[in-house]
Amino acid sequence: MAVDGAQLWTLNQRLLSVVMDACSTELGEIGLETKEFFVLAEVAASPYPAELAAALMIPKASVTVYVRNLVAKGFMRREIDDEDLRRHRLILTDAGEAARDRALSALAAEFDRRLARITPQDRTELRRILLEMLKSPQ
Protein backbone atom coordinates (compact mmCIF):
# COMPACT_ATOMS: atom_id res chain seq x y z
CA MET A 1 0.00 0.00 0.00
CA ALA A 2 1.31 3.43 -0.92
CA VAL A 3 1.57 5.86 1.97
CA ASP A 4 0.70 9.37 0.93
CA GLY A 5 2.77 12.14 2.47
CA ALA A 6 -0.05 14.64 2.56
CA GLN A 7 -2.31 12.16 4.29
CA LEU A 8 0.26 11.30 6.92
CA TRP A 9 0.88 14.96 7.44
CA THR A 10 -2.81 15.60 8.04
CA LEU A 11 -3.07 12.69 10.45
CA ASN A 12 -0.16 13.96 12.42
CA GLN A 13 -1.49 17.49 12.44
CA ARG A 14 -4.81 16.36 13.79
CA LEU A 15 -3.28 14.20 16.48
CA LEU A 16 -1.36 17.15 17.85
CA SER A 17 -4.42 19.39 17.79
CA VAL A 18 -6.48 16.86 19.68
CA VAL A 19 -3.84 16.35 22.34
CA MET A 20 -3.20 20.05 22.80
CA ASP A 21 -6.90 20.73 22.97
CA ALA A 22 -7.40 18.05 25.59
CA CYS A 23 -4.72 19.67 27.74
CA SER A 24 -5.64 23.33 27.43
CA THR A 25 -7.99 23.27 30.43
CA GLU A 26 -5.33 21.78 32.65
CA LEU A 27 -2.75 24.26 31.37
CA GLY A 28 -5.20 27.02 32.26
CA GLU A 29 -5.40 25.78 35.83
CA ILE A 30 -1.63 25.86 36.07
CA GLY A 31 -1.80 29.46 34.84
CA LEU A 32 -0.34 28.96 31.38
CA GLU A 33 -1.55 29.87 27.93
CA THR A 34 -0.65 27.34 25.27
CA LYS A 35 1.92 29.53 23.58
CA GLU A 36 3.44 30.51 26.88
CA PHE A 37 3.87 26.88 27.77
CA PHE A 38 6.03 26.28 24.73
CA VAL A 39 8.30 29.10 25.77
CA LEU A 40 8.43 27.94 29.38
CA ALA A 41 9.29 24.41 28.32
CA GLU A 42 12.08 25.53 26.01
CA VAL A 43 13.78 28.11 28.21
CA ALA A 44 16.14 25.67 29.88
CA ALA A 45 17.50 24.58 26.52
CA SER A 46 17.40 28.02 24.87
CA PRO A 47 17.80 30.65 27.58
CA TYR A 48 17.83 33.75 25.34
CA PRO A 49 14.88 35.31 23.51
CA ALA A 50 16.57 35.12 20.13
CA GLU A 51 17.35 31.46 20.69
CA LEU A 52 13.79 30.78 21.77
CA ALA A 53 12.45 32.47 18.66
CA ALA A 54 14.69 30.34 16.47
CA ALA A 55 14.02 27.08 18.32
CA LEU A 56 10.25 27.53 18.44
CA MET A 57 10.04 29.19 15.03
CA ILE A 58 8.04 32.13 16.24
CA PRO A 59 8.77 35.85 15.70
CA LYS A 60 11.08 37.64 18.09
CA ALA A 61 8.32 40.13 18.88
CA SER A 62 6.10 37.29 20.04
CA VAL A 63 8.81 35.93 22.31
CA THR A 64 9.01 39.36 23.92
CA VAL A 65 5.29 39.19 24.68
CA TYR A 66 5.29 35.67 26.09
CA VAL A 67 8.37 36.30 28.19
CA ARG A 68 6.77 39.46 29.54
CA ASN A 69 3.71 37.47 30.61
CA LEU A 70 5.76 34.67 32.13
CA VAL A 71 7.83 37.17 34.08
CA ALA A 72 4.65 38.90 35.28
CA LYS A 73 3.33 35.54 36.47
CA GLY A 74 6.51 34.91 38.39
CA PHE A 75 7.55 31.92 36.29
CA MET A 76 10.86 33.37 35.10
CA ARG A 77 13.08 36.41 35.38
CA ARG A 78 15.50 38.24 33.12
CA GLU A 79 19.13 38.89 33.91
CA ILE A 80 21.73 40.77 31.96
CA ASP A 81 24.11 38.31 30.37
CA ASP A 82 27.73 38.81 31.42
CA GLU A 83 29.07 37.68 28.06
CA ASP A 84 26.98 39.95 25.91
CA LEU A 85 25.28 42.95 27.46
CA ARG A 86 22.60 43.02 24.76
CA ARG A 87 21.31 39.62 25.75
CA HIS A 88 18.74 38.82 28.40
CA ARG A 89 19.44 35.52 30.07
CA LEU A 90 16.14 33.96 31.05
CA ILE A 91 16.03 32.05 34.29
CA LEU A 92 13.19 29.90 35.54
CA THR A 93 11.98 30.59 39.06
CA ASP A 94 11.02 27.70 41.31
CA ALA A 95 7.39 28.40 40.50
CA GLY A 96 8.31 28.36 36.82
CA GLU A 97 9.99 24.98 37.06
CA ALA A 98 7.05 23.60 38.99
CA ALA A 99 4.57 24.95 36.43
CA ARG A 100 6.63 23.59 33.56
CA ASP A 101 6.88 20.16 35.14
CA ARG A 102 3.18 20.03 35.92
CA ALA A 103 2.32 21.11 32.39
CA LEU A 104 4.70 18.60 30.83
CA SER A 105 3.20 15.88 32.98
CA ALA A 106 -0.30 16.79 31.92
CA LEU A 107 0.74 16.78 28.30
CA ALA A 108 2.66 13.54 28.60
CA ALA A 109 -0.30 11.95 30.37
CA GLU A 110 -2.64 12.83 27.54
CA PHE A 111 -0.15 11.74 24.91
CA ASP A 112 0.61 8.60 26.88
CA ARG A 113 -3.09 7.83 27.09
CA ARG A 114 -2.85 7.57 23.33
CA LEU A 115 0.59 6.00 23.22
CA ALA A 116 -0.74 3.33 25.55
CA ARG A 117 -2.81 2.02 22.67
CA ILE A 118 0.29 1.01 20.82
CA THR A 119 2.98 -1.42 21.84
CA PRO A 120 6.28 -0.42 23.44
CA GLN A 121 8.05 -1.54 20.27
CA ASP A 122 5.83 0.81 18.27
CA ARG A 123 6.73 3.67 20.59
CA THR A 124 10.42 3.14 20.07
CA GLU A 125 9.75 2.80 16.37
CA LEU A 126 7.79 6.06 16.30
CA ARG A 127 10.54 7.92 18.07
CA ARG A 128 13.15 6.62 15.66
CA ILE A 129 11.06 7.58 12.65
CA LEU A 130 10.32 11.08 13.89
CA LEU A 131 13.94 11.74 14.77
CA GLU A 132 15.03 10.58 11.35
CA MET A 133 12.49 12.82 9.65
CA LEU A 134 13.44 15.79 11.77
CA LYS A 135 17.08 15.88 10.77
CA SER A 136 17.97 18.91 8.70
CA PRO A 137 17.82 18.26 4.98
CA GLN A 138 21.24 17.08 3.96
Added chain:
Amino acid sequence: MAVDGAQLWTLNQRLLSVVMDACSTELGEIGLETKEFFVLAEVAASPYPAELAAALMIPKASVTVYVRNLVAKGFMRREIDDEDLRRHRLILTDAGEAARDRALSALAAEFDRRLARITPQDRTELRRILLEMLKSPQ
Protein backbone atom coordinates in the same frame (compact mmCIF):
# COMPACT_ATOMS: atom_id res chain seq x y z
CA MET B 1 14.49 2.23 26.47
CA ALA B 2 11.61 4.22 27.89
CA VAL B 3 9.83 6.47 25.42
CA ASP B 4 8.66 9.68 26.99
CA GLY B 5 5.30 10.99 25.78
CA ALA B 6 6.20 14.64 26.21
CA GLN B 7 9.36 14.18 24.22
CA LEU B 8 7.60 12.40 21.38
CA TRP B 9 4.99 15.08 21.40
CA THR B 10 7.61 17.78 21.08
CA LEU B 11 9.38 15.94 18.28
CA ASN B 12 6.17 15.61 16.38
CA GLN B 13 5.25 19.21 16.95
CA ARG B 14 8.57 20.37 15.61
CA LEU B 15 8.43 18.17 12.56
CA LEU B 16 5.13 19.68 11.52
CA SER B 17 6.39 23.22 12.08
CA VAL B 18 9.43 22.61 9.97
CA VAL B 19 7.44 21.13 7.12
CA MET B 20 4.81 23.85 7.18
CA ASP B 21 7.46 26.53 7.29
CA ALA B 22 9.26 25.01 4.34
CA CYS B 23 6.05 25.14 2.32
CA SER B 24 4.73 28.57 3.21
CA THR B 25 6.58 30.31 0.40
CA GLU B 26 5.17 27.93 -2.16
CA LEU B 27 1.68 28.29 -0.71
CA GLY B 28 2.08 32.05 -1.04
CA GLU B 29 2.81 31.67 -4.75
CA ILE B 30 -0.34 29.65 -5.18
CA GLY B 31 -2.19 32.48 -3.44
CA LEU B 32 -3.00 30.72 -0.18
CA GLU B 33 -2.40 31.62 3.42
CA THR B 34 -1.59 28.65 5.62
CA LYS B 35 -4.90 28.71 7.47
CA GLU B 36 -6.83 29.13 4.27
CA PHE B 37 -5.13 26.10 2.84
CA PHE B 38 -6.45 23.92 5.64
CA VAL B 39 -9.96 25.06 4.89
CA LEU B 40 -9.53 24.60 1.15
CA ALA B 41 -8.19 21.10 1.64
CA GLU B 42 -11.03 20.06 3.91
CA VAL B 43 -13.99 21.51 2.02
CA ALA B 44 -14.61 18.46 -0.11
CA ALA B 45 -14.99 16.29 2.99
CA SER B 46 -16.78 18.89 5.11
CA PRO B 47 -18.72 21.18 2.81
CA TYR B 48 -20.42 23.33 5.47
CA PRO B 49 -18.81 26.01 7.66
CA ALA B 50 -19.95 24.37 10.90
CA GLU B 51 -18.54 21.05 9.75
CA LEU B 52 -15.27 22.68 8.77
CA ALA B 53 -14.96 24.33 12.16
CA ALA B 54 -15.50 20.99 13.90
CA ALA B 55 -13.20 19.03 11.61
CA LEU B 56 -10.36 21.53 11.75
CA MET B 57 -10.97 22.45 15.38
CA ILE B 58 -11.04 26.16 14.72
CA PRO B 59 -13.72 28.68 15.77
CA LYS B 60 -16.71 29.20 13.53
CA ALA B 61 -15.90 32.90 13.30
CA SER B 62 -12.53 32.03 11.85
CA VAL B 63 -14.06 29.75 9.26
CA THR B 64 -16.27 32.62 8.19
CA VAL B 65 -13.19 34.75 7.58
CA TYR B 66 -11.21 32.12 5.69
CA VAL B 67 -14.17 31.19 3.54
CA ARG B 68 -14.73 34.86 2.73
CA ASN B 69 -11.12 35.15 1.59
CA LEU B 70 -11.27 31.96 -0.43
CA VAL B 71 -14.47 33.11 -2.10
CA ALA B 72 -12.89 36.50 -2.85
CA LYS B 73 -9.94 34.71 -4.46
CA GLY B 74 -12.29 32.69 -6.61
CA PHE B 75 -11.36 29.34 -5.05
CA MET B 76 -14.86 28.47 -3.84
CA ARG B 77 -18.41 29.72 -3.77
CA ARG B 78 -21.36 29.50 -1.40
CA GLU B 79 -24.72 28.07 -2.28
CA ILE B 80 -27.86 27.78 -0.22
CA ASP B 81 -28.30 24.19 0.82
CA ASP B 82 -31.54 22.65 -0.45
CA GLU B 83 -31.92 20.46 2.62
CA ASP B 84 -31.51 23.18 5.21
CA LEU B 85 -31.85 26.80 4.19
CA ARG B 86 -29.70 27.96 7.11
CA ARG B 87 -26.68 26.17 5.75
CA HIS B 88 -24.20 27.41 3.19
CA ARG B 89 -22.94 24.61 1.02
CA LEU B 90 -19.38 25.35 -0.01
CA ILE B 91 -18.32 24.38 -3.49
CA LEU B 92 -14.81 24.42 -4.91
CA THR B 93 -14.35 26.19 -8.19
CA ASP B 94 -12.01 24.73 -10.80
CA ALA B 95 -9.39 27.24 -9.69
CA GLY B 96 -9.97 26.12 -6.12
CA GLU B 97 -9.44 22.48 -6.94
CA ALA B 98 -6.31 23.32 -8.88
CA ALA B 99 -4.93 25.42 -6.02
CA ARG B 100 -5.74 22.72 -3.49
CA ASP B 101 -4.05 20.05 -5.57
CA ARG B 102 -0.97 22.17 -6.14
CA ALA B 103 -0.75 23.00 -2.45
CA LEU B 104 -1.22 19.40 -1.42
CA SER B 105 1.48 18.37 -3.84
CA ALA B 106 3.88 20.93 -2.44
CA LEU B 107 3.18 19.78 1.09
CA ALA B 108 3.42 16.12 0.21
CA ALA B 109 6.68 16.79 -1.62
CA GLU B 110 8.21 18.37 1.44
CA PHE B 111 6.88 15.69 3.74
CA ASP B 112 7.94 13.02 1.28
CA ARG B 113 11.40 14.50 1.16
CA ARG B 114 11.53 13.58 4.82
CA LEU B 115 9.56 10.37 4.50
CA ALA B 116 12.05 9.31 1.86
CA ARG B 117 14.63 8.95 4.59
CA ILE B 118 12.70 6.11 6.13
CA THR B 119 11.79 2.79 4.61
CA PRO B 120 8.42 2.01 3.03
CA GLN B 121 7.75 -0.37 5.91
CA ASP B 122 8.34 2.46 8.35
CA ARG B 123 5.88 4.64 6.48
CA THR B 124 3.18 2.04 6.72
CA GLU B 125 4.09 1.60 10.36
CA LEU B 126 3.88 5.32 11.02
CA ARG B 127 0.49 5.54 9.42
CA ARG B 128 -0.84 2.66 11.49
CA ILE B 129 0.50 4.16 14.72
CA LEU B 130 -0.93 7.61 14.04
CA LEU B 131 -4.32 6.22 13.10
CA GLU B 132 -4.43 4.17 16.28
CA MET B 133 -3.51 7.17 18.40
CA LEU B 134 -6.06 9.37 16.70
CA LYS B 135 -9.06 7.24 17.55
CA SER B 136 -11.39 8.91 20.00
CA PRO B 137 -10.75 7.91 23.60
CA GLN B 138 -12.89 4.86 24.28
Added chain:
DNA sequence: GCCAGGTGGTACAGTCTTGAATTAGTTCCA
Protein backbone atom coordinates in the same frame (compact mmCIF):
# COMPACT_ATOMS: atom_id res chain seq x y z
C1' DG C 1 39.42 55.57 19.55
C1' DC C 2 36.07 55.68 15.88
C1' DC C 3 33.11 54.02 12.37
C1' DA C 4 30.39 50.62 9.68
C1' DG C 5 27.87 46.75 9.67
C1' DG C 6 25.72 43.38 12.37
C1' DT C 7 22.84 41.22 16.27
C1' DG C 8 19.67 41.19 20.65
C1' DG C 9 15.56 42.84 22.46
C1' DT C 10 11.64 45.86 22.59
C1' DA C 11 7.77 49.20 21.16
C1' DC C 12 4.23 50.28 18.32
C1' DA C 13 0.86 50.07 14.88
C1' DG C 14 -1.55 47.43 11.70
C1' DT C 15 -3.37 42.83 10.91
C1' DC C 16 -5.40 38.65 12.29
C1' DT C 17 -8.20 35.95 15.38
C1' DT C 18 -12.20 34.87 18.04
C1' DG C 19 -15.93 35.06 22.06
C1' DA C 20 -20.26 36.96 22.36
C1' DA C 21 -24.14 38.83 20.41
C1' DT C 22 -27.07 38.77 16.41
C1' DT C 23 -29.88 37.34 12.50
C1' DA C 24 -32.07 33.75 9.87
C1' DG C 25 -34.09 29.38 9.44
C1' DT C 26 -35.69 24.91 11.59
C1' DT C 27 -38.24 21.79 14.55
C1' DC C 28 -41.62 20.43 17.49
C1' DC C 29 -45.45 20.66 20.22
C1' DA C 30 -49.82 22.59 21.79
Added chain:
DNA sequence: TGGAACTAATTCAAGACTGTACCACCTGGC
Protein backbone atom coordinates in the same frame (compact mmCIF):
# COMPACT_ATOMS: atom_id res chain seq x y z
C1' DT D 1 -50.84 29.03 13.65
C1' DG D 2 -47.79 30.52 17.32
C1' DG D 3 -43.97 30.38 19.94
C1' DA D 4 -40.07 28.25 22.52
C1' DA D 5 -35.89 26.16 21.90
C1' DC D 6 -32.56 24.97 18.89
C1' DT D 7 -28.87 25.31 15.11
C1' DA D 8 -26.22 27.71 10.98
C1' DA D 9 -23.63 31.46 9.82
C1' DT D 10 -22.30 35.99 10.34
C1' DT D 11 -20.89 40.47 12.49
C1' DC D 12 -18.44 43.15 15.60
C1' DA D 13 -15.53 44.61 19.13
C1' DA D 14 -11.81 43.25 21.98
C1' DG D 15 -7.71 40.95 22.34
C1' DA D 16 -3.71 38.44 20.34
C1' DC D 17 -0.11 38.39 17.05
C1' DT D 18 3.75 40.11 14.41
C1' DG D 19 6.35 43.14 10.64
C1' DT D 20 8.82 47.08 10.96
C1' DA D 21 11.41 50.45 13.01
C1' DC D 22 14.20 51.40 16.61
C1' DC D 23 17.85 51.68 20.22
C1' DA D 24 21.65 49.46 22.70
C1' DC D 25 25.44 46.89 22.25
C1' DC D 26 29.04 43.98 19.82
C1' DT D 27 32.72 43.14 16.42
C1' DG D 28 36.20 43.97 13.19
C1' DG D 29 38.90 47.14 10.50
C1' DC D 30 41.31 51.16 10.38
